[in-house]
Amino acid sequence: MSDLPLDQVRTLLAVVDEQSFDRAAAVLHVTPPAVSQRVKALEQRIGRVLVLRSKPVRLTDSGEVLVRFARQLTRLEADTRAELGLGGPGEPTTLPIAVNADSLATWFLPALQAVPAEPPISFDLRSDDEGYTDSLLREGLVMAAITATPHPVQGCSVRRLGTMRYRAVASAAFASRWLDGPLAERLPAAPTVLFDRKDDLQDGFLRRLTRRRLPTRIRHYIPASVSFADAVAAGLGWGMVPELQLAGRNLVELAPERPMDVALYWQQWKLDSPPLAAVADAVAAAARRELGG
Template sequence: MPDSTQLRTFVAVVREGSFEAAARSLHVTPSAVSQRIKALEQSVGQVLVRRTKPCQATDAGRPLLRLAGQVALLEREALEAARPSGAGGPAPTRVTIVANGDSLGTWFVGALARLPAELSLLFDVRRDDEEHTAELLRDGTAMAAVTAQREAVRGCRVQRLGAMRYVALAATGFAARHFPDGPTEAALAAAPMMAFDRKDRLQHRFARTVTRRRLDPPTHYVPSFDGFNEAVRSGLGWGMVPERTARADVAAGRCVDLGAGRHLDRPLYWQHWRIGSATLDALTEAVRAAAGAELR
């Protein structure tokens, strides 16, 4: 069994991206970091760190990365439970979570705010498309994720949160120019479209439900929740927008619903490490409560 110092060093190298940055975060020399990683690799008989820029865990290293995070979390909770009353608050625990951009822009941050301050948590929240968020669970980077994947990642528990509803939104003037007859196949093929990034396929999915064809319209990429929605309001392109955001823009006359009742519901799930952790239990309770108030 690798010792906890080696595991913490391994996590630091992957998190910080280099041996030198890991040494600074651990307040040791780069030589000490290198020696610990070599000893860890020798003990398991596998190369665990890909010496790239940034450093990455190898396939063999990913299970150890998850183990290291789980050990650190459980050690911290055990030490806190053993601490005598009045001995001061616990050292902060960093919790790495991954969520899709629309959840971050609507309900997810409110879930984190529900957690009691006495837990002393520091959040490292990563953003990725909901189809891909589970990848950070698989490689051990994240301990929990909001994901579209309903099958549990190995070593994790999964719970359904609900569905986020999206409507096809366009600025009023943009719709008048590009969709005078509604979302026809010709209009959807030619009108500029918005996307978060190249992983975002919601707009393509909506166009396919309307036309029964795969279209490849001209696309703007804006990788932020606020930026994406502002681009739609400004008439840069049409896009799939969470129902609550869309409702306010339609009511104000800024935008129109191109789908006229058509929508997409995106089921979302909560996956987290399958360990007995008070921190993960509290986080899960807060996420489920916030999702229950926002999602369908």
């Protein structure tokens, strides 16, 4: 890819990061037509469509390959400039990282606080279910991810962080109203709180409990980790809450002998990047403390 015009490659990366041609133009200090022309010229050079002009924009398979290259290139360039002392004073490195919502709400931010102040880093966090964050790595949208996938994405390394434990809980009033009787019989009829439609923890718990596939009838979707736990505490339904979020909430454990454990992994691109290595070390240290990694 040495013959690819780097200004066009960087322009494509800006379009993907900003999710629009107009915002990419503002970041690059050029006009939107100039951004469109650069991307079109790059597509003509490669002979393939790289990005779908939707809202937000979407990469094609060829676009994903090129964006991975572009991100690696810009990261290596920034690290090289820093080592040579050619960067501006205090010029930060931007690291896009995918994190599942429960980690973000509990142990992950303290991990970032432990990252050394030098070299300066700008964190660009993307939140998604841990079962899906690896796709953001594959698409080149992030450089590292907290994921439930132990198999490394192509071009990435992987290390186990530990286990996030979840407990089936509800408020005392909710349990008294809905769960007065054998749990396996009563729970499928009780209202359930779920994070979003990717969230399979509650249904997985029911399958283990009843040995049948019994989706609940009343399902509330609360797509924010802290608000999810608050909704369960408020009696909106029962749910699987991280053990790390139980302190200070008046919740009743429905099946103390049946926790659900989700193994978490850190995947990152195989780059010799000091900022990325510093973040990886801080995340691994925090995981050892909080997740038993």
